[in-house]
Amino acid sequence: xxxxxxxxxxxxxxxxxxxxxxxxxxxxxxxxxxxxxxxxxxxxxxxxxxxxxxxxxxxxxxxxxxxxxxxxxxxxxxxxxxxxxxxxxxxxxxxxxxxxxxxxxxxxxxxxxxxxxxxxxxxxxxxxxxxxxxxxxxxxxxxxxxxxxxxxxxxxxxxxxxxxxxxxxxxxxxxxxxxxxxxxxxxxxxxxxxxxxxxxxxxxxxxxxxxxxxxxxxxxxxxxxxxxxxxxxxxxxxxxxxxxxxxxxxxxxxxxxxxxxxxxxxxxxxxxxxxxxxxxxxxxxxxxxxxxxxxxxxxxxxxxxxxxxxxxxxxxxxxxxxxxxxxxxxxxxxxxxxxxxxxxxxxxxxxxxxxxxxxxxxxxxxxxxxxxxxxxxxxxxxxxxxxxxxxxxxxxxxxxxxxxxxxxxxxxxxxxxxxxxxxxxxxxxxxxx
Amino acid sequence: xxxxxxxxxxxxxxxxxxxxxxxxxxxxxxxxxxxxxxxxxxxxxxxxxxxxxxxxxxxxxxxxxxxxxxxxxxxxxxxxxxxxxxxxxxxxxxxxxxxxxxxxxxxxxxxxxxxxxxxxxxxxxxxxxxxxxxxxxxxxxxxxxxxxxxxxxxxxxxxxxxxxxxxxxxxxxxxxxxx
Numbered sequence: 001x002x003x004x005x006x007x008x009x010x011x012x013x014x015x016x017x018x019x020x021x022x023x024x025x026x027x028x029x030x031x032x033x034x035x036x037x038x039x040x041x042x043x044x045x046x047x048x049x050x051x052x053x054x055x056x057x058x059x060x061x062x063x064x065x066x067x068x069x070x071x072x073x074x075x076x077x078x079x080x081x082x083x084x085x086x087x088x089x090x091x092x093x094x095x096x097x098x099x100x101x102x103x104x105x106x107x108x109x110x111x112x113x114x115x116x117x118x119x120x121x122x123x124x125x126x127x128x129x130x131x132x133x134x135x136x137x138x139x140x141x142x143x144x145x146x147x148x149x150x151x152x153x154x155x156x157x158x159x160x161x162x163x164x165x166x167x168x169x170x171x172x173x174x175x176x177x178x179x180x181x182x183x184x185x186x187x188x189x190x191x192x193x194x195x196x197x198x199x200x201x202x203x204x205x206x207x208x209x210x211x212x213x214x215x216x217x218x219x220x221x222x223x224x225x226x227x228x229x230x231x232x233x234x235x236x237x238x239x240x241x242x243x244x245x246x247x248x249x250x251x252x253x254x255x256x257x258x259x260x261x262x263x264x265x266x267x268x269x270x271x272x273x274x275x276x277x278x279x280x281x282x283x284x285x286x287x288x289x290x291x292x293x294x295x296x297x298x299x300x301x302x303x304x305x306x307x308x309x310x311x312x313x314x315x316x317x318x319x320x321x322x323x324x325x326x327x328x329x330x331x332x333x334x335x336x337x338x339x340x341x342x343x344x345x346x347x348x349x350x351x352x353x354x355x356x357x358x359x360x361x362x363x364x365x366x367x368x369x370x371x372x373x374x375x376x377x378x379x380x381x382x383x384x385x386x387x388x389x390x391x392x393x394x395x396x397x398x399x400x401x402x403x404x405x406x407x408x409x410x411x412x413x414x415x416x417x418x419x420x421x422x423x424x425x426x427x428x429x430x431x432x433x
Numbered sequence: 434x435x436x437x438x439x440x441x442x443x444x445x446x447x448x449x450x451x452x453x454x455x456x457x458x459x460x461x462x463x464x465x466x467x468x469x470x471x472x473x474x475x476x477x478x479x480x481x482x483x484x485x486x487x488x489x490x491x492x493x494x495x496x497x498x499x500x501x502x503x504x505x506x507x508x509x510x511x512x513x514x515x516x517x518x519x520x521x522x523x524x525x526x527x528x529x530x531x532x533x534x535x536x537x538x539x540x541x542x543x544x545x546x547x548x549x550x551x552x553x554x555x556x557x558x559x560x561x562x563x564x565x566x567x568x569x570x571x572x573x574x575x576x577x578x579x580x581x582x583x584x585x586x587x588x589x590x591x592x593x594x595x596x597x598x599x600x601x602x603x604x605x606x607x608x609x610x611x612x
Contacts, residue, residue, distance in 0.1 A: 037461045038514065040464045041465045041515065044465070045603075076463065076464075077462045080464065083464075127513060127515075128512075128513055129511065129512050129513040143537055144540070145513055145514070145518075145540065145545070146465065147544035147602050148540065148544050151544075151606070193510055194533060197507070227535055373453070373458040373512075374458040375458055377459065395511060400458075404483055
């Protein structure tokens with residue numbers, strides 16, 4: 001019996017020839033990521049359990065990247081960043097991206113790949129449910145809580161259960177108006193927000209192979225919205241090119257065997273896909289964008305680990321170039337690198353930032369998670385009242401972006417930008433020639 | 434938490450109660466390992482529920498009157514924030530009985546030892562009502578309504594029970610010689 005990519009990675013890390021779904025195994029973590037929201041609690045447990053003067057098992061394996069509540073006056077949030085900084089200094093952590101200086105990067109899930117921490121075949125744990133993003137690099141990556149993270153900090157290991165794998169094959173080609181966000185929202189709509197609970201979502205197919213790393217990350221990022229333990233895509237030339245430009249550490253590429261056993265198999269044709277949205281208040285409440293034009297919106301938000309990458313801003317700029325937004329449009333680049341690209345990337349000779357300004361968007365905020373998860377009351381773009389916001393983020397539960405009275409509609413950057421232009425949910429084909 | 438029987442009032446919730454409803458993100462500035470902030474997290478447990486639910490924790494109180502939550506499918510979906518089981522545990526919740534759990538929430542219950550996440554084999558959230566007094570028996574794997582004696586089967590927690598009873602991952606790892 002063959003194994004899936006996920007099973008092969010877990011078996012290698014556990015030092016075993018094979019593993020099967022349901023096995024409980026100890027694996028070695030290659031990277032542990034934590035941030036300002038869960039870092040201080042993780043550090044607190046680490047010190048309580050291993051002692052005040054304990055040292056982390058391997059500083060090279062820890063990435064500490066404050067990103068959630070950075071640009072706020074909230075004193076507890078600022079204290080939490082200080083706690084991360086103090087721990088990074090006392091432990092001599094080489095990968096602390098400090099909001100106080102030019103090492104600051106921004107959202108953890110774009111910082112990790114951009115700074116070379118994502119490598120095929122490895123095991124990454126992170127105190128953030130969207131850690132599954134990094135499966136886009138052909139590695140096993142999953143979200144954990146503070147206690148598990150503190151255990152890894154001290155021991156480098158974690159006991160986990162091997163998940164069964166659901167396979168999603170995207171055949172054919174994706175039309176220009178279809179983005180990765182449409183693919184993953186369609187899948188979540190089909191299987192539901194608990195359709196992959198405890199399992200792996202593995203993605204492949206010709207259409208998928210044509211996607212950039214940014215787009216592949218969007219797909220794996222939202223595996224958690226179907227309840228999955230991890231999302232994963234086999235590494236290929238696109239992956240290796242991205243990785244080699246950012247790290248010289250060795251890595252191993254795995255593929256699922258032809259006779260690997262899958263929990264289920266699902267096939268889609270790229271040509272059949274349509275721009276979709278997830279209506280309030282659940283990521284599986286999906287509908288074709290074209291069928292939702294009676295939904296009036298009064299805000300658009302382009303940002304987050306899911307939808308604040310440079311490809312997301314390029315997509316939005318394609319729609320907004322030469323047009324005007326009809327609603328308040330908030331832009332939050334995920335990282336400093338992406339923030340810089342807003343001025344260096346051009347479309348017909350114009351920097352993206354100029355396109356957005358001419359379209360009437362609010363000037364972009366500095367990189368952070370910002371209003372994706374609401375946050376402190378002074379957070380940029382936070383929904384504080386009864387707003388109806390179309391957003392490139394990943395979750396639209398009640399109160400997710402702030403007020404319980406607000407409504408969030410999830411969409412691709414193309415659909416979000418098209419809707420910003422018209423003021424109601426709009427299929428991007430309706431505004432683009 | 435070395436008890437196999439939990440008794441008290443239930444608070445009934447529907448499907449897909451996500452971590453933003455359990456503990457809204459604006460309270461994630463609180464650090465669970467700081468004792469007074471742990472208590473404050475308890476006071477905000479389920480503060481993100483939409484309008485229409487009775488308060489889970491009365492204004493000004495730190496503890497809930499409902500030590501048992503009965504819910505539908507996919508309880509605890511969303512974020513990996515350990516603040517979620519901790520806020521419930523800090524409020525005095527001993528068990529959540531749901532048709533199913535989101536993976537990270539279940540795992541965090543086990544790792545922290547805060548509360549028992551127990552699966553019911555039947556859909557109880559449409560049968561039982563908030564305020565009913567029940568007994569959850571983790572040995573017999575039953576939930577019994579005290580007033581009527583009606584009893585409903587629960588799935589066995591398996592290995593997780595010993596980990597939670599032992600106080601969570603670290604205590605369990607020490608007892609079994611892993612660390």
